[in-house]
Every structure is written in C-alpha cells, then in structure tokens.
Amino acid sequence: MFLAQANKQENHFFKYVIGFIIVIAAMFLGYLPFGMAIAIKSMTTGKPAPVTEVEMMRYLDLNLGLFLLLLSFAVALLALFLVVKGIHKQHFKEIITSRPKIDWNRFFFAFLIWFVFSAGTIVLMYFIEPENYVLQFRLQPFLLLAAIAIVMIPVQTSLEELLFRGYLMQGFGLLARNRWVPLVITSVGFGVLHLANPEVDKMGYIIAFYYIGTGLFLGIVTLMDEGTELPLGFHAANNVTAALLITSDWSAFQTHSIFKDISEPSAGWDIFIPLFVIYPLLLLIFGRKYKWHSWKEKLTGKIKPITIPDTNQSYTGYEQS
Template identity: 50%
Template sequence: MYIEQAYKGSSDSWKFILGVFVVFGAWQFFGGIPLIIALIMSGATGTLATGDMGSMSEALGSNTFLFLMLLTFAIGLACLLLYVTFVHKQSVRSLTTSRRKIDWNRILYSFGLWAFISLALLFLDIWLAPEDYAFNFNLVPFLILTVISIIFIPIQTSMEEYFMRGYMMQGLGILTKNRWFPLVFTSLLFGMLHILNPEVEKLGYGILVFYIGTGFFLGILTLMDEGLELALGFHAANNLTAALLVTADWTAFQTDSVYRDISDPVLGWDVLVPVLVIFPLLLWFFSKKYKWSNWKERLTGRVLTRDEFLSQENS
C-alpha cells in the first residue's frame, strides 16, 4: 500500500496542490539563483535568454556548470522533504516505502544491476562502432567530475523520484482514489519535463517516447514493489554512468567524461529498444526476484480511503 502511506500524515488535498507549486517553485526559482549569479559574474548573461546549456557550460566550465545545475535539485529536494515533514507531518520513510524501514539493499541492488548493464551496453557499442567515440579522459577534470557526480547526481535523481514517483504519485492517488491515473500522469509529466533538453532539439520530439517510457518503467517499479527503492537505485545508476562515461555536444550532461560521442545522432530504433525490450525484461526480472503478483490491482486498482487504511493498519 505505497500510495496509502500518505495517510500516515496530513493528507488534505489543498496541501498536496500547494506543495507541488511550492516545491517546483523552490526547485526552479531559488535553486537557479546561484547559476544565474555565476552567469552574470562571468558575463554570459546572453545564455540565460537562449537557455543554451552548451553555451552555459562553455562559459562557466563544464564541472562548475554541472555543480550549479545539480545544486538546483539539492535545493528542491531539501524543500520537498521539509514541506512533507512540517506541513504534511509525514515521515521520509513513509514517503519512500511501505516497508517498516527503507530497504537500502534494494537501492544498491538496482543501482549495481543497471550500472553493470549500462557499462556493458556502452562498451559493446564502442567495440561495434569505435569511429563514433573519441577518448576524452583528462585526469584532473575527471577527478573533480567524479566527486561532484558521486555526491550530487544521486541527489538530483532522488529529487526527481521523490517529487514524481513519491509525492505526486501519493497525492494524486489519494485525490483520485485509483492507481492508474497517478501512474499515467506522472509518467507523461516526467517525459514532458525533458522537452527543453538539448537532445529534443537535436533529435526531435520522437525522443520523448524514451523519456515517457522511462517514466512508465519507474512508475511501474514503484507501484509493483510498493516503494521507491528500486527506482531510486536505477535512476542514480543511469545518470551517474552517463555523466562519468560518455558525453556529447547535444546532451544535457556535457561533462569531462571518459568518452565523447562524436557521431551524428539519428532518431531510430535504438530509442525504442530500451522501452520495448530492456525495460520489460527488467520488470520481469524484478518480478521474479521480489515475487510480485496481482499486477492489475497494483497498477490500476482502487486506493483505500483513509478510514479503510487505518482500519487495516490497526487490525
């Protein structure tokens, strides 16, 4: 009963609606102030109007820009957890999972599994098409990148998971009293929030199929496993390996990574393979490992009322 964990705090509808605006505003406005100040001080104010991440990264240096960009998520996550704690009177544990305590083994297992798969797929692609990659390793910038990434990328991905699959999933479930609407809504919203990424400008709106599909995958993970742990681990591994291992001039993460993708990107079947093949296989694997059942009820079923939930909790 992951969605029903919201009943362990103050679950008034207006608090959820206000919370979305408060947290999103803090994330986007207050979180962006350090980046704006840095761009002004560097004389790169013109990049603010265009929103060109590549120009911002060039003006500030890739590591400085990455740090300031990730800092916005740290501020957003802090605001979210404070709002949940003091306004909803809800614990971080019940926002994270329906289990008696947060299952760190699940987080680490999901992280390790996807990091291994990501590494394998990357090096397979380098072996099959070495002309598409340039060795980009530079020790000092890479060490700085590693420190920034290890500390702040899990914070960035946790902010997205706690906000989308946590706070909004629980809030919409309580409001609509079903599970399918929060799954669909948060998955579509997760995809649409990536619409300003440079990948979309380079490849077209078709790339949103991948982002929306990823949103559905993470949402299904959360509802089937009754907690955020698997989604937290997967998302952190995905972004961390991307930041450290490979970068390109047309991606959101432009870093001093080990490799640079120098190919001319084309939107093709490789966008659909994760959504239609890899993610379903991962769901099947996790379902066997964690013995998931009753898929229809967990993904589309009714959310209990507060009285029903508390009655079950006390029985």
C-alpha cells in the same frame, strides 16, 4: 500500502498542488548561483552570456557548471522534505517506501544492474563504432567530476523520483482513489518535464515516447514493489553513468567524461528497444527476485478505506480492492 501512506485525515489534494509549486520555486531559487556565476564571468571577461543551458555549462568550467546546475536539485529536495513534514505532517520516509525502513539493498541492486548494463553498452559501442567516439580521459578533472557525480547526481535523481514516483503519485492516488490514474499522470508528467532537455532539439519530439515510457516503467516498479528504492537506484545509475562515461555537444550533461560522442544524433525506432525489450526484462528480473504478485490489482486496483497504524497517531488509509 505505499499509496495509502498519504491518506491521513488532514491530507488533501490541494496541499499537493501547493507543495509542488513550492518545490519548483525552490528549484528556480537554487538555480540562482548558476546564473550568477554566468553573469559574473560575463562582466569580468566582457564576453556575452550564453543563452542555452548547454552553452552555459561550457561557458564555465565544466565541473563547476555541473555542480552549480545540480545544486538547484539539492535546494528543491530540501524544499520537498520541508513540504512533506510541514504541510502534510508525514514522515519523509513515507514518500520513499512502505517498508519499516528504507531497503538500501534494493537501491544498490538496481543501481548495480543498470550501471553494469549501461557502462557495458557504452564500451561495446565504442569498439563497434570507434569513429563515432573520442577518448578524452584526463585524470585530474575526471576525479573531480567523479566526486561531484557520486555525491550530487543521486541528489538530482532522488528529487525527480521522490517528486514523481513518491509525492505526486501519492497525491494523485489520494485524489483518484485508484492506482492507474497516478501511474499514468505521473508518467506523462515526467516525460513532459524532460522535453526541456537539449536532446529534444537534436532528436525531435519522438524522444517523448522514451521519456514517458521510462516514467511508466519506473511507476510500475514503484507500485509493484510498494516503494521507490528500485527506481531510485536505477535512475541514479543511469545519470551517473552518463556523466562519467559519455558526453556530447548536445547532451544535458556537459562533463569531463571518458568518452565523447561525436556522431550526428538521431532518434528512430531504436528508442523503442528499451521500452519493449529491456524494461520488460528488468520487470521480470525484479519481479522474480522480489516475488511480485497480483499485477492487475497493484497497477489498476481501486482503493478502499482501511485503518493504518502510525507511530504517532492512527489514521484512515486506503488499499487496492
């Protein structure tokens, strides 16, 4: 019933277009402190301001740069909250889950399983190919990094998940009256958005398959589980691990992480391993744990009108046929 929660009588697809524009505008507004910090340092030091985002983060203190960068996502998340409440007249929980309340156990299960896997993989690669990594751990900056990462990175990943797997997926479900169209559109949109990441310059556009495939995986999880708690946990674990454990001169996060990858980046057939091996295994684990069923209907089913009770009003929603 997750997609059905958007189908109130006063809800229309054009509101999602307006809401999306507002959220993106809010993100740019939240980016202003980061830009102002760059400009102030440039004026006070006389050094020219850098152009790329990676160079900007190095231009500032790394922890300050990370915090200011993530601040834009906090502003955008607040804007999304106001859009859902003000424009769509929905409870914000309705773009998070179809359950009576948010299932935090699901969030922490996905977070734990992916954090352990990601951290274990990084440590294993360090011992297998030590020549590709530098141990750069420094306690004081790392502790500050940990505080920023634990608080702010889940804000960043929550904005991305709730915008794509919650808000936009419900919006395109309202428009298409089926489940596969919002799944495909939001997955491609998620992948295209991440093509702005600095990794693309180093690895090439082949990495788009990884971004779109990850969006597809998270979309499938959302539709099968009727909520975003598992994607929220997975995405938070992925980015927190990246920020705390490993950085490089070409990665989106420039941090005081434990390790630094100094190898020459490349992307080949290895990017398909998560898509065709790891993600299907995770789907199997999640599916068995949470007793998923009716895969075809939940992923491709059409939508038909039903009546869904609400605490404040009754409205017409939709379910898969």
